[in-house]
Amino acid sequence: MDYGNSDKSGRRRKLTVIMTKKEVLSHLPYQEPFLFVDGLTNLDQNSVCGHYTFKADALFYQGHFKNSPVTPGVLLTECCAQIGLVCLGIYLLDQQMDLVAVTNLKIAMSRSQMDFYLPVLPGEKVTVKSEKEYFRFNKLKCKVKLFNAEDRLVCKGILEGMFKSNADEK
Amino acid sequence: MQEERYQKLKTIVSTYLPDDLSPMDIQPESNFIEELNINSANLVDIVLDVEDTFDIMLENEDMDGMQTVSDALNIIDKKIADK
Numbered sequence: 001m002d003y004g005n006s007d008k009s010g011r012r013r014k015l016t017v018i019m020t021k022k023e024v025l026s027h028l029p030y031q032e033p034f035l036f037v038d039g040l041t042n043l044d045q046n047s048v049c050g051h052y053t054f055k056a057d058a059l060f061y062q063g064h065f066k067n068s069p070v071t072p073g074v075l076l077t078e079c080c081a082q083i084g085l086v087c088l089g090i091y092l093l094d095q096q097m098d099l100v101a102v103t104n105l106k107i108a109m110s111r112s113q114m115d116f117y118l119p120v121l122p123g124e125k126v127t128v129k130s131e132k133e134y135f136r137f138n139k140l141k142c143k144v145k146l147f148n149a150e151d152r153l154v155c156k157g158i159l160e161g162m163f164k165s166n167a168d169e170k
Numbered sequence: 171m172q173e174e175r176y177q178k179l180k181t182i183v184s185t186y187l188p189d190d191l192s193p194m195d196i197q198p199e200s201n202f203i204e205e206l207n208i209n210s211a212n213l214v215d216i217v218l219d220v221e222d223t224f225d226i227m228l229e230n231e232d233m234d235g236m237q238t239v240s241d242a243l244n245i246i247d248k249k250i251a252d253k
Contacts, residue, residue, distance in 0.1 A: 137217060137230065138214075162214075
């Protein structure tokens with residue numbers, strides 16, 4: 001439980017408990033067909049773990065590849081970013097700012113560096129584990145790993161994103 | 171002393187310059203984002219490197235006031251003086 005009050009910078013902190021996993025999900029700025037998070041199983045100051053099942057009938061499988069559907073690497077990266085960066089970022093931002101700021105969230109991926117090891121086929125469930133390297137000046141840097149249902153490593157890498165709130169604009 | 175800090179800062183900033191700019195383009199009045207084409211994420215990297223190099227800590231307010239190379243230098247000088 002965190003009943004924080006004004007922090008050092010004088011920024012107003014909300015007088016409430018820390019966000020639950022469900023609340024974090026409700027603040028995600030995505031929707032179908034570009035939501036790649038089904039749920040979170042762990043969330044704390046330094047890490048997050050979540051999962052997503054790629055829909056077997058998703059449109060992109062018709063083109064990637066012709067007659068041989070495989071989940072595009074950019075979407076595996078996106079899945080890692082939505083769970084590993086954005087969910088964790090919302091959780092961390094919420095502890096710095098009030099809810100208005102989190103609601104007016106603007107985000108941007110600033111760097112991605114990924115290595116891929118295994119393909120993900122239509123309908124496969126994947127799990128993303130992310131560890132915070134740092135969160136400073138609204139920039140979150142994380143080490144991410146994505147595993148398949150057999151718990152084998154599919155891809156891993158480093159992702160960085162910037163978080164900005166409209167409420168911050170002067 | 172200040173010249174030494176300026177050279178160290180230039181070395182840090184050079185790391186994050188896009189390919190079409192050279193370290194020669196860094197001037198005291200250069201605006202990081204407008205003139206040196208450094209994005210806001212790399213500006214954070216610069217601040218973190220500055221903290222390590224000069225053994226200082228910067229706050230959000232310092233970041234907001236860091237528009238140009240000389241702004242950064244002034245903040246560094248102030249932080250070192252306050253140590």
